[in-house]
Amino acid sequence: MMSLFIFLEIHVGCTEDVISWIRVPSDVREQYLKIKASGLKLQLCTNETQATRENFVRKLRAMGFDISVAEVTAPAPAACRLLKERGLRPHLLVHDDLVPEFAEIDKTNPNCVVLGDAAENFTYANLNEAFRLLIGMEKPVLISLGKGRYYKETDGLKLDVGAYMKALEYACDVQAEVVGKPAKRFFESALAELGVPPEQAIMIGDDIVNDVGGAQQCGMRALQVRTGKYRPSDENHPEVKPDAYVNNLAEAVDIILQHL
Amino acid sequence: MSARRALKAVLVDLNGTLHVEDSAVPGAQEALKRLRSAPVTVRFVTNTTKESKRDLLERLTGLGFDIAEHEIFTSLTAARNLLEQQQVRPLLLVDDKALPDFTGIGTDNPNAVVVGLAPEHFHYEMMNRAFRLILDGAPLIAIHKARYFKKKDGLCLGPGPFVTGLEYATDTKATVVGKPEKTFFLEALRGTGCAPEEAVMIGDVRGHQPSSPAQQCSAALRGGQGLQRGVPKDGTVISREKTELGKGLEPQERLRELGKGLSLEKRRLRGPLWLCTSPCQEGTAGGVGLCCQGTGTGGEGTASGWARGGLEV
Numbered sequence: 001m002m003s004l005f006i007f008l009e010i011h012v013g014c015t016e017d018v019i020s021w022i023r024v025p026s027d028v029r030e031q032y033l034k035i036k037a038s039g040l041k042l043q044l045c046t047n048e049t050q051a052t053r054e055n056f057v058r059k060l061r062a063m064g065f066d067i068s069v070a071e072v073t074a075p076a077p078a079a080c081r082l083l084k085e086r087g088l089r090p091h092l093l094v095h096d097d098l099v100p101e102f103a104e105i106d107k108t109n110p111n112c113v114v115l116g117d118a119a120e121n122f123t124y125a126n127l128n129e130a131f132r133l134l135i136g137m138e139k140p141v142l143i144s145l146g147k148g149r150y151y152k153e154t155d156g157l158k159l160d161v162g163a164y165m166k167a168l169e170y171a172c173d174v175q176a177e178v179v180g181k182p183a184k185r186f187f188e189s190a191l192a193e194l195g196v197p198p199e200q201a202i203m204i205g206d207d208i209v210n211d212v213g214g215a216q217q218c219g220m221r222a223l224q225v226r227t228g229k230y231r232p233s234d235e236n237h238p239e240v241k242p243d244a245y246v247n248n249l250a251e252a253v254d255i256i257l258q259h260l
Numbered sequence: 261m262s263a264r265r266a267l268k269a270v271l272v273d274l275n276g277t278l279h280v281e282d283s284a285v286p287g288a289q290e291a292l293k294r295l296r297s298a299p300v301t302v303r304f305v306t307n308t309t310k311e312s313k314r315d316l317l318e319r320l321t322g323l324g325f326d327i328a329e330h331e332i333f334t335s336l337t338a339a340r341n342l343l344e345q346q347q348v349r350p351l352l353l354v355d356d357k358a359l360p361d362f363t364g365i366g367t368d369n370p371n372a373v374v375v376g377l378a379p380e381h382f383h384y385e386m387m388n389r390a391f392r393l394i395l396d397g398a399p400l401i402a403i404h405k406a407r408y409f410k411k412k413d414g415l416c417l418g419p420g421p422f423v424t425g426l427e428y429a430t431d432t433k434a435t436v437v438g439k440p441e442k443t444f445f446l447e448a449l450r451g452t453g454c455a456p457e458e459a460v461m462i463g464d465v466r467g468h469q470p471s472s473p474a475q476q477c478s479a480a481l482r483g484g485q486g487l488q489r490g491v492p493k494d495g496t497v498i499s500r501e502k503t504e505l506g507k508g509l510e511p512q513e514r515l516r517e518l519g520k521g522l523s524l525e526k527r528r529l530r531g532p533l534w535l536c537t538s539p540c541q542e543g544t545a546g547g548v549g550l551c552c553q554g555t556g557t558g559g560e561g562t563a564s565g566w567a568r569g570g571l572e573v
Contacts, residue, residue, distance in 0.1 A: 122384045123383050123384070124383060128416055131408070132414055149431070150395075156388075157391070157395065158391075159429050162428060163391070166424050166425050167417075170407060170425075171417055
């Protein structure tokens, strides 16, 4: 029984009183319903770190997606598990809206830094604060929620957490630990949620390295969509060869349903 | 003895060699006068991301140094030269005080990015502007890539991390123009008509980014073993003189002392020579370093670069 991972490039932008707009490809809801109807298991695998999972799901439900929190694998909950396991107390440099994900975590006297897609919070002062904490630690621990290079929003491409992860790695001469795509552990936890082995799963995504490359490294097949942050140069990526390139999610779903 | 190589150009570092902040190094004005009486072209070189040539000139002439503006070559000058060569229009992420050094360079509709030490520009919006330009093909020029620097209230991120972040996001490599990059010295010499083999550099390399290569070189010097160990992969060699020789001597005397025991081994030298004259902070005893900027591999510029030179200064 095949499962289907879908990466949804959803960025939640907020204006004051309006709930928000969500940038979702217009036919996604249709595709989502098709998938549900086919009996395939679906997991949304996202590196979204500008909103809590609850908010993320709430907004999707408001758009007509019948989704539960358990069907979303996101970095912040994964990071919380890691922090608890290792007794780490984080200094957070993340988007304001993500902070509630860490409500249960002890943040006093931090002994590590957690970096997310902090967007406007990536000020020099905030980065400097994180840097000073790290450089002052005997054993600096930098946890990065993903390592994407950039993502797409309506007003263009924007720097993602990966760029700032590299900045702090360089400044402190330290190696970050990545929680989220393309870390193997992340995909494995999503598969575990589904109870499905990698050979029976397919990943659909727009990020050739983090979605497609990451999934393939776990033994899944992966389809690259030509939407979102896709760029034509991705067709000739030196390392990652998707199982197929498809124009969009609709085409991906068609192919999958045809081959069931 | 092999023929002495003619010396045609002398590059002199500023901070730490000619002056320390707002005071002249004792005897340096006199030493400079004597240098000027020799048939050599002199250039004053320094890494800076926020002092324009005019500011530097004012400071130095105020301290009694006989210097002309065209003789000053800074990392900002190097950046400007590169922009002119490539005929590009930069988005300048530099301190306002550095802007005079870019007068005359068009900045409308930029198609290049220059990054100096400019915390006020390193916010998300500006970084995104730079990122998009570079992703679209604009060259990224870094004045230098220092990881951090020290301020009164603690350590602060330098431009290096931000340049690194941009390199990663765009999958490109910055051109770094400041010391100790090879291009810096070659650019400094370009206007003199002298080749690297005809030049010598006098400098104090304290104040460069905190990094162990300098210390490793010091250790090697201490042992008098030349520079077999500790040459960083990029081949730059930075050494510190150990002070016994330098202690208590005036700069010109120091140079004379150095000249005595040195003989050039011409064929194994590449690139500009460094003659490091300032006492190092540890104040340990030892020899004197005359070292070459290597050319990128561990082997070159190490023991072979450990040369002894006759200086006609």
